[in-house]
Amino acid sequence: MNAASSAMAAPFIEGDLVALRGGAAGIIRLNRPKAINAVTLEMFRDIDKALDAFEVDPAVSVIILEGAGDRGLCAGGDIRALWESSHAKGDLGKILWREEYILNARIAKFPKPYVALMDGIVMGGGVGLSAHGRHRIVTDRTKLAMPEAGLGFFPDVGGTWLLARALGEIGTYFGLTGQVMNGPDAVHAGFADAVVPHAKLPELRQALTSIARGASSDDIEKLIGEFATGEKAGPVAALQPQIDTWFAHDRVEDILAVLKADSDVEDSEREISARDGRDAKAVTASAAIVVA
Numbered sequence: 001m002n003a004a005s006s007a008m009a010a011p012f013i014e015g016d017l018v019a020l021r022g023g024a025a026g027i028i029r030l031n032r033p034k035a036i037n038a039v040t041l042e043m044f045r046d047i048d049k050a051l052d053a054f055e056v057d058p059a060v061s062v063i064i065l066e067g068a069g070d071r072g073l074c075a076g077g078d079i080r081a082l083w084e085s086s087h088a089k090g091d092l093g094k095i096l097w098r099e100e101y102i103l104n105a106r107i108a109k110f111p112k113p114y115v116a117l118m119d120g121i122v123m124g125g126g127v128g129l130s131a132h133g134r135h136r137i138v139t140d141r142t143k144l145a146m147p148e149a150g151l152g153f154f155p156d157v158g159g160t161w162l163l164a165r166a167l168g169e170i171g172t173y174f175g176l177t178g179q180v181m182n183g184p185d186a187v188h189a190g191f192a193d194a195v196v197p198h199a200k201l202p203e204l205r206q207a208l209t210s211i212a213r214g215a216s217s218d219d220i221e222k223l224i225g226e227f228a229t230g231e232k233a234g235p236v237a238a239l240q241p242q243i244d245t246w247f248a249h250d251r252v253e254d255i256l257a258v259l260k261a262d263s264d265v266e267d268s269e270r271e272i273s274a275r276d277g278r279d280a281k282a283v284t285a286s287a288a289i290v291v292a
Contacts, residue, residue, distance in 0.1 A: 023209030026054030033069025076124025128157025149178030185234035
């Protein structure tokens with residue numbers, strides 16, 4: 001690798017969202033570390049602009065999504081801004097979610113390899129920006145969840161699409177309980193593709209920026225494999241047989257009845273009951289969408 005190939009160009013987008021070319025990579029960095037990179041409407045729009053530029057730049061072979069700071073990729077959407085808009089009877093929520101969902105769909109279909117470094121906290125909107133990408137990297141520090149499940153809302157940002165395609169009833173379990181996934185369990189549930197140790201991320205990132213021009217997704221996958229641990233199942237995956245039994249029902253009432261009858265699953269029963277108490281319609285909707 002020569003100096004030119006590894007050089008970082010000056011950012012063409014700066015602020016809460018940073019976009020620049022680093023070698024062969026188009027780098028998108030969520031840049032609100034004090035807020036664990038919670039995303040705003042302006043950040044979503046800047047990501048879209050960055051993808052516009054990277055898609056047509058022949059020097060960009062791969063996209064890298066990363067978060068500033070050491071706490072995580074993204075803690076979700078800017079809840080404070082949404083609350084303030086709602087309190088003032090504004091329409092930020094309607095606009096933000098529409099544009100966010102369109103962006104998530106674009107990421108899923110992006111023509112160049114899209115690598116998401118899902119280190120640390122990855123929640124809500126952060127899941128939408130990463131888990132729909134082609135190459136999803138989790139680590140030994142990953143804590144992935146959809147906290148909206150605990151706020152009286154069904155799993156957001158296309159989370160239900162992923163949950164409905166998870167093995168067995170794992171998707172129903174995570175969708176109804178809002179439990180946190182570690183890296184290997186995220187792979188098992190279909191939210192990630194490979195576990196790479198946190199300590200190896202800088203080396204992997206450097207290798208990605210040095211990839212050959214025109215590298216294919218197969219090339220990227222092979223490269224990631226050189227750093228991956230091969231882990232594909234965590235503590236929740238070990239409970240797959242029991243989860244498939246407990247959650248093998250279409251109605252929340254039936255799931256709760258099974259859980260209440262089993263003394264080994266008090267935590268799951270308590271969490272779903274707590275959610276049901278906050279917003280029964282959201283819990284029922286979560287079950288209906290995921291099971292469907």
